[in-house]
Amino acid sequence: MQYQKKVFRYKVAVGIVNKRLRESISVNDKPMIQTYLNNDIKEKYKIDWNCAREESLPNTTLQNLHLICDYFKIDISKYFETVKNITDEEIDTAICSKKKLTRLYSIYIKY
Template sequence: MQYQKKVFRYKVAVGLVNKRLREGIFVNNKPMTQIYLNNDIKERYNIDWNCAREESLPNTTLQNIFLICDYFNIDISRYFEMVKSVSDEEVDIAINSKKKLTRLYSIYLKS
């Protein structure tokens, strides 16, 4: 069960990086919204995108990671460096801030 716990926490870290990338872009002097990103990806890549899923608890594919890196113009190795740099405390805060994540994570803690 420790493996699943680590994977869960890694997924949360990926979601945090995805959110940071999005919020780091300003549209009309405000951080980019999820809806804006969804629509822009649809327009640019002709792909239906669910930004909320990719930020909450992504079970993302390499295709999605490549898309994120291309969209935000970052190297894939840089993307994984960003994920690796997310602290345990940041992951804990993210888990505790969402009921769904707290509930799912508690399953791994009981094991």
């Protein structure tokens, strides 16, 4: 169960990075919202994409990783370095901020 806990926490870290990348872009002097990103990706890449899924508890595919890095103009190695630098405290805060994540994570901490 420790492996699943570690993977869960890593997924949360990926979601944190995805959200930060989105919010780092200003649209009308405000952080970009998920709907804007979804629509922009649909227009630029001609695919439907769900930003919320990639920010809450992503199970990111290689295609989505490429899309994220291409869209935000970030090298894949820089992306993973950023994920690696997310702290345990940031992960814990993200987990506690969402009922779904708290519920799912509680399964792993019981073991």
